[in-house]
Amino acid sequence: MIKNGKGGGNTRTGLVFEGEVDLATFLAKQPHYAVETDKVFYDNELVARVFKKHAFYNIFLKELNINWEDYISKQLYPDDSIYVLSNNILHIIECKHQQVAGSVDEKLQTCDFKKKQYKKLMSPANIDVKYIYLLDDWFKDPKYKDVLDYIHSVDCDYYFEYIPLTKLGLPVPPELVTD
16 A cells, blocks of 8 residues: 555654644754744744644634635634745645544545635635645555545545655755665
């Protein structure tokens, strides 16, 4: 399954899955990075903004003067999100961890709808949206092949265990690059 999906490779240069991932905490631990509240700096230059759940609405949309009710009928709360200034892309990151069969299986099939809802929200600010699942190894099981294929078919993405910083458009600290 990995050959058709993403994952593997150098996990030192990406967001590593640790059950409940906190993007801001992860980035703050990387060389050259610093995080102050929701602002992400690389070598003292503002490169991104990070928001979890309610902060996406209470801080980010509020700053952009976007009233969510003008665009969607129900709020969606991202596990994590990062707005990368250099490429003007908001990455919605949903972390899915599973140990037994259950409802998470079906939640993977909602990415297209959710991505479209976030696109509606961000359209007044002219910000593009990417939707990414961060999955644990549970989803490498061949029974998920169809749903993983579907995720790609609707222009969403998934990674097992980590998301490369370059995929988000963030700089990779040179000391973390290995051959």
